[in-house]
Amino acid sequence: MKLKNCMKKTNQRKKRNWYLTAGLFMTGLILFLAILGVFWTPYDTTAMSAGEKFAAPSFRHLFGTDNFGRDIFSRVMQGIGTTAFISSLVVLCAGGAGICIGAVTGYFGGFLDEAIMRITDAVNGFPSILLTLVIVSVLGGGIRNLILSLSIVFMPSFIRIVRSEFIKFRDADYIVRARLMGTGTVRILFIHILPNIFSTFLVSVTIGLNNAILAESGMSYLGIGVQPPTASLGKMLSDAQGYLTSAPWYALAPGLTIVWIVLGFSLLSEGIRSRAQ
Numbered sequence: 001m002k003l004k005n006c007m008k009k010t011n012q013r014k015k016r017n018w019y020l021t022a023g024l025f026m027t028g029l030i031l032f033l034a035i036l037g038v039f040w041t042p043y044d045t046t047a048m049s050a051g052e053k054f055a056a057p058s059f060r061h062l063f064g065t066d067n068f069g070r071d072i073f074s075r076v077m078q079g080i081g082t083t084a085f086i087s088s089l090v091v092l093c094a095g096g097a098g099i100c101i102g103a104v105t106g107y108f109g110g111f112l113d114e115a116i117m118r119i120t121d122a123v124n125g126f127p128s129i130l131l132t133l134v135i136v137s138v139l140g141g142g143i144r145n146l147i148l149s150l151s152i153v154f155m156p157s158f159i160r161i162v163r164s165e166f167i168k169f170r171d172a173d174y175i176v177r178a179r180l181m182g183t184g185t186v187r188i189l190f191i192h193i194l195p196n197i198f199s200t201f202l203v204s205v206t207i208g209l210n211n212a213i214l215a216e217s218g219m220s221y222l223g224i225g226v227q228p229p230t231a232s233l234g235k236m237l238s239d240a241q242g243y244l245t246s247a248p249w250y251a252l253a254p255g256l257t258i259v260w261i262v263l264g265f266s267l268l269s270e271g272i273r274s275r276a277q
Contacts, residue, residue, distance in 0.1 A: 034078050066236075094151045102161065105117070120155075136149045142228060166193055
């Protein structure tokens, strides 16, 4: 019986390591292409060539060319960088605000906690895509307003996660002793409690990145996110939908890239969550 349990735990550990390894590889490759795309791409992402319109994938153009003769692989590289930049800023803004607000409300509770929880309930009551559409429609298109809109939409989830973790730790013995010793509130919040919720928060960050990538791609697909001539995976999908039969590679390249990114972050979050247990 003990041997059976030991073998079961070993298999579970190997499975967790596989999740983490695969997630790190997939996200690492995407990060490498995003950074490389900032400094170098095989072709100019805005250069058009009438003679090479809808060229099929080849050694010259790995992912083929689009309806303007632009190299799709180069544009995918730039699109990954654009998506990574927007998604990272969204998670940074939403996560930073979530830590500050969630820490204060979770630690102190009271009327402020109740009021903020009702606001987060109201925000979560709307479908995230619909709420983003409303905010972007009011503020206008563009990358800056898209980041602001998505940050507002994603903030409540981070607030709730951080709040629940601070509620769990605020009455722990070591926190009570720290208060009795006269330790300042800011130090208790960010030095004593915050490090203990790091693993949980890291999982929520990877999930948040995943959702932010999908949201940014969706907004760009609808034409209210990243605007031309800047390459965007969602916008490329939107432009390719009229050529699905004549040039399927035009849609496959950005579509499979989005699937790769989402799958990579999903495996990474699952691997981190399993390691933290």
